Amino acid sequence: MEKMYEVLRFQEYKDQCRQSADCLEGCLLIYYLQEHECIGKGQLFSWFRQLWKSLYDYQRSNGMNYGCLTPYSVLVVGEAGLFLLDPVGEENGFIIKRMQQRAVRNHFIKKDGRQQGREQKSADLYGYGKLMQFLLASVRTEPELTRREAAKCQKVIAGCTGERQRPYERICQVQKDLPEISGQIRLFEKAKDLFHGQKKKRFLKISVAVLAVLVLKNSERMRTDTAELRMDAEKLEAADREADAAEGADNTEKIEAEDESAAEAAERRFRSYLLSNTRKGNELVMSEGEALERCALWALGTAYERETRVEKAIDVYGRLVEIEENREQIATAGIRKMKLEAGKEQYSIALLTGKRVLERTGTEPEVEKLMQEYELRIQEQESGVQNGQSREEQKKEEQKQEGEINEQNVDK
Numbered sequence: 001m002e003k004m005y006e007v008l009r010f011q012e013y014k015d016q017c018r019q020s021a022d023c024l025e026g027c028l029l030i031y032y033l034q035e036h037e038c039i040g041k042g043q044l045f046s047w048f049r050q051l052w053k054s055l056y057d058y059q060r061s062n063g064m065n066y067g068c069l070t071p072y073s074v075l076v077v078g079e080a081g082l083f084l085l086d087p088v089g090e091e092n093g094f095i096i097k098r099m100q101q102r103a104v105r106n107h108f109i110k111k112d113g114r115q116q117g118r119e120q121k122s123a124d125l126y127g128y129g130k131l132m133q134f135l136l137a138s139v140r141t142e143p144e145l146t147r148r149e150a151a152k153c154q155k156v157i158a159g160c161t162g163e164r165q166r167p168y169e170r171i172c173q174v175q176k177d178l179p180e181i182s183g184q185i186r187l188f189e190k191a192k193d194l195f196h197g198q199k200k201k202r203f204l205k206i207s208v209a210v211l212a213v214l215v216l217k218n219s220e221r222m223r224t225d226t227a228e229l230r231m232d233a234e235k236l237e238a239a240d241r242e243a244d245a246a247e248g249a250d251n252t253e254k255i256e257a258e259d260e261s262a263a264e265a266a267e268r269r270f271r272s273y274l275l276s277n278t279r280k281g282n283e284l285v286m287s288e289g290e291a292l293e294r295c296a297l298w299a300l301g302t303a304y305e306r307e308t309r310v311e312k313a314i315d316v317y318g319r320l321v322e323i324e325e326n327r328e329q330i331a332t333a334g335i336r337k338m339k340l341e342a343g344k345e346q347y348s349i350a351l352l353t354g355k356r357v358l359e360r361t362g363t364e365p366e367v368e369k370l371m372q373e374y375e376l377r378i379q380e381q382e383s384g385v386q387n388g389q390s391r392e393e394q395k396k397e398e399q400k401q402e403g404e405i406n407e408q409n410v411d412k
Contacts, residue, residue: 002027005075006089010057019061021086026078030071033138041141048132048156048178050082055124056171058084062284064272069127070108071134072098088266088288090295107134122160125168129160145179152179266292294324301336314340321357331357331364338370347374347381 002025009020027035051074058066068087075083085092098104110126136153145153156177158164168174270289273281297316304313317340320333334357341350354371358364 004091006086006091007075007077007083008054008058008086009083010054010061017057017060019058021089023091024075024077024080024083026075026083028072029074029076029082032076033071033135036139038140038142041143041145044135044139044141045179047082047135049175051128051131052171052174052178054082054084055128056175059124059171063276063280064269065123066127067123068109069124069131070104071131072104074131088291090291122162122167122169124171125160125174126162128171128174129157132160133157149179152177290323294320294329297323301333305336305340310340310344313337318353321353321360327361330360331367334364335366335370338367338374342370342374342377345377345381347377350374351378 004023004025005028007022007024009022011018011020051069055066055069066084066087069084073085073087075085077083108127108130110123132153136150155164156174159166159168159177160174161167266288270285273285275281297320301313301316301320304310304316314337317333317337321330321337324330324333334353338350338353338357341347341353351371351374354367354374357367361367
């Protein structure tokens with residue numbers, strides 16, 4: 001189930017946090033948990049802290065909620081741990097649409113309609129608490145949680161979901177209540193040392209004490225939520241397979257009718273950036289806007305080609321040659337533009353396009369090959385014109401000679 005996904009990374013710079021994007025191979029959390037029923041307690045607690053840190057850094061760097069924390073938006077990358085999916089990543093569109101399904105949103109996404117003031121800032125807190133609850137109910141740990149650790153987890157969950165008398169108001173408040181594992185590790189190491197030292201009686205007493213306190217306190221509602229979510233996930237999987245076998249476009253229309261469109265979400269996000277009236281907000285508008293423009297232009301170019309709107313496609317690919325930052329993408333856009341121009345026998349224009357691509361990429365064998373081919377075509381056109389002119393002049397000369405001969409015959 002491991003695939004490449006676009007994820008978010010965060011770097012500390014002085015007293016600021018900067019966000020960047022990266023592509024990593026991993027398994028979505030929802031599928032990872034289906035394949036791993038047991039994980040180490042240290043790994044689970046480390047995940048809690050990684051998720052918290054990722055949400056905290058996202059809010060610091062963006063000034064807003066991540067807003068879509070579900071098992072479908074978290075990537076498990078081996079020993080590197082957990083990463084949040086980039087919600088505006090070009091390659092994450094299918095995953096983002098899936099996690100926007102009502103069945104998943106009802107479990108993990110706080111309803112927007114009743115959020116006012118302070119509650120608007122609690123969307124990530126709610127998602128974090130529900131995901132933490134889902135993790136605890138989905139796996140068993142080795143060793144098992146102590147009663148104190150389970151109670152601490154329940155305290156964090158209640159504080160995030162608003163079920164505690166004094167719930168958290170900001171994500172930064174969660175860290176101090178997250179459970180530690182160091183004490184339990186020391187307990188098991190001591191028991192292990194006693195066993196290997198042949199102090200079996202003392203070891204048995206400690207073992208009984210350990211087993212008495214290692215009880216996972218999972219609430220009935222937690223198990224119910226997990227069962228419902230898994231049933232919903234299975235329904236979503238079946239729906240996805242049916243949609244893929246039929247027409248993906250129909251499925252997309254249903255999703256867009258159910259939730260706000262990507263365009264509306266982008267417009268809302270850009271408006272919030274601009275309303276902040278800060279340099280960071282302006283930079284976010286520019287970076288995300290440029291990325292969206294490139295994504296839209298690639299889709300437009302393909303659609304124009306399919307509908308044989310050649311002039312429109314040529315304009316689009318010309319724009320991509322100028323604004324793309326990736327060398328391969330520049331070359332791809334340039335090659336498509338050159339081939340469309342050659343299809344209209346505009347070989348001279350195609351040569352100019354090739355030269356512009358080489359200016360931006362350096363050397364590109366396929367572009368150079370096309371340019372050589374089009375230069376030959378231009379030479380053929382020119383030689384054909386010259387041959388045509390020569391034949392026309394020869395014909396006129398023959399007609400002239402024939403006329404002179406006719407005049408001579410008349411005179412005789």
